[in-house]
Amino acid sequence: MAQDQSARAVLRLVPSTAEDACPSQWFCGHCGAPPPNNETPAPPARVCGECGLGLLLEARADTAPKPDEPFMIVDASMAVCALSAASESLLAVAETDVINRPITELLTPADAEANGPEGLANAIMWAARGEDEPRRLMVRPANVFGVRMPLRVGACGPPRAALLVLED
Amino acid sequence: MRYLKTSEAASLLNVSPNTLRAWERRFGFPRPQRSPGRHRLYTHGEIAALRDALLDGLSISSAVSRAREGLGADTNALVGALNAFDAPRADAALEGALALRSLDRTVQEVLLNSLDEIARRHGTESVQWAFAARWGNSWLRRAQRLVTAGPESATIVLGDASRDELDPDAAYIRALELLAMRSGARVLGLSVRGVANMSEALAAQRPDAVVIAGGALSDDAVARWAYAVRLGAGPLPIAVYRRGPQRARMRTTGTTILPPTPGEAARTVMELVSHAAAGMATRTHTPARLVADGA
Numbered sequence: 001m002a003q004d005q006s007a008r009a010v011l012r013l014v015p016s017t018a019e020d021a022c023p024s025q026w027f028c029g030h031c032g033a034p035p036p037n038n039e040t041p042a043p044p045a046r047v048c049g050e051c052g053l054g055l056l057l058e059a060r061a062d063t064a065p066k067p068d069e070p071f072m073i074v075d076a077s078m079a080v081c082a083l084s085a086a087s088e089s090l091l092a093v094a095e096t097d098v099i100n101r102p103i104t105e106l107l108t109p110a111d112a113e114a115n116g117p118e119g120l121a122n123a124i125m126w127a128a129r130g131e132d133e134p135r136r137l138m139v140r141p142a143n144v145f146g147v148r149m150p151l152r153v154g155a156c157g158p159p160r161a162a163l164l165v166l167e168d
Numbered sequence: 169m170r171y172l173k174t175s176e177a178a179s180l181l182n183v184s185p186n187t188l189r190a191w192e193r194r195f196g197f198p199r200p201q202r203s204p205g206r207h208r209l210y211t212h213g214e215i216a217a218l219r220d221a222l223l224d225g226l227s228i229s230s231a232v233s234r235a236r237e238g239l240g241a242d243t244n245a246l247v248g249a250l251n252a253f254d255a256p257r258a259d260a261a262l263e264g265a266l267a268l269r270s271l272d273r274t275v276q277e278v279l280l281n282s283l284d285e286i287a288r289r290h291g292t293e294s295v296q297w298a299f300a301a302r303w304g305n306s307w308l309r310r311a312q313r314l315v316t317a318g319p320e321s322a323t324i325v326l327g328d329a330s331r332d333e334l335d336p337d338a339a340y341i342r343a344l345e346l347l348a349m350r351s352g353a354r355v356l357g358l359s360v361r362g363v364a365n366m367s368e369a370l371a372a373q374r375p376d377a378v379v380i381a382g383g384a385l386s387d388d389a390v391a392r393w394a395y396a397v398r399l400g401a402g403p404l405p406i407a408v409y410r411r412g413p414q415r416a417r418m419r420t421t422g423t424t425i426l427p428p429t430p431g432e433a434a435r436t437v438m439e440l441v442s443h444a445a446a447g448m449a450t451r452t453h454t455p456a457r458l459v460a461d462g463a
């Protein structure tokens with residue numbers, strides 16, 4: 001007896017649900033320098049060998065700051081956890097003075113920002129929750145008017161936090 | 169109390185000794201004590217707290233901040249116990265603090281800070297302050313009795329010009345006595361109210377320096393006492409500690425104003441004594457050399 005060919009199970013090619021592999025990069029939370037040979041640091045050896053003043057963190061390669069690029073690390077409660085040396089001189093504040101202070105004391109959304117004033121908070125919250133895709137928006141220093149600085153926001157860690165890089 | 173040398177502390181944190189010194193300069197933490205040879209000595213508790221904070225930290229700054237908060241918990245525990253009029257709990261809180269710090273730092277960072285906090289919160293007329301000041305002074309006197317007698321390098325006469333045990337300066341003066349004793353000095357503590365028969369006390373002790381501490385009694389009372397000391401022991405280096413606003417009224421020519429923290433004050437007094445001894449040795453030696461040179 002001939003089998004009904006139309007009832008047989010078949011395999012069909014469908015789009016993959018696996019995420020594309022994104023290259024990541026480690027950098028120092030103070031000077032932005034990568035670890036020697038870009039190796040993943042062992043957990044007890046996360047202090048930067050270049051400057052000794054920051055911990056090595058991991059972020060997507062397209063989000064990670066270049067050495068000497070101004071950046072800061074903010075946790076999910078919007079508190080500043082690290083400020084790079086370049087940010088210290090750009091914003092004229094010392095890291096030790098702003099640790100655990102709200103990020104809004106340093107940066108606010110730029111005037112007439114297209115994403116609205118809540119864009120910065122949203123971007124930080126998503127990044128601190130681990131969303132990989134970097135977001136871009138415009139900000140200004142909290143005490144300076146008439147300035148627009150491009151900012152890219154992405155996830156970094158461990159532990160999970162938002163990386164804010166002020167772009168040239 | 170366990171102490172670590174710089175190399176041991178650096179190895180525990182997995183950083184170089186230079187990095188550890190850089191952290192001390194930038195963050196003021198971990199803050200080492202100095203050995204008699206001026207080498208850094210770190211308390212194990214501080215280093216362990218920092219290591220734990222670094223393990224899940226995002227930056228050195230935030231790890232230092234967390235480690236400091238952890239150590240600050242001792243002050244909160246002591247303030248809580250004193251506010252609850254619970255002396256056994258206060259004793260236990262200070263014993264807990266001693267597990268992480270040296271006695272000198274426990275006194276300065278936990279005990280005196282807690283007393284200051286209670287005075288600030290409730291005022292020095294409050295019952296909380298009355299209880300805390302009495303407990304603090306009693307603890308410091310107990311600690312003084314436990315100081316092991318070593319080879320005493322100097323004798324200091326300390327003129328106590330505080331009002332009484334409830335004077336906010338009193339605990340600082342007890343702390344200065346304690347830390348000077350731990351630095352190897354014999355301390356003869358006298359109230360500046362007592363002037364009669366001063367020469368008998370001074371003949372028994374032969375002091376090397378005089379410290380006038382506390383700001384409650386008048387300059388006249390202090391001057392009378394200092395004059396009696398000078399009559400009995402001759403000219404000695406004089407230092408002034410916590411004379412407060414009255415300091416502006418005092419003639420301070422030739423006196424040393426001591427820093428407000430008892431640890432630094434004790435160090436300054438010991439330096440004063442050693443400089444005076446060195447100066448005396450030079451003065452006694454110089455004529456002999458001139459004679460030998462035929463001058």
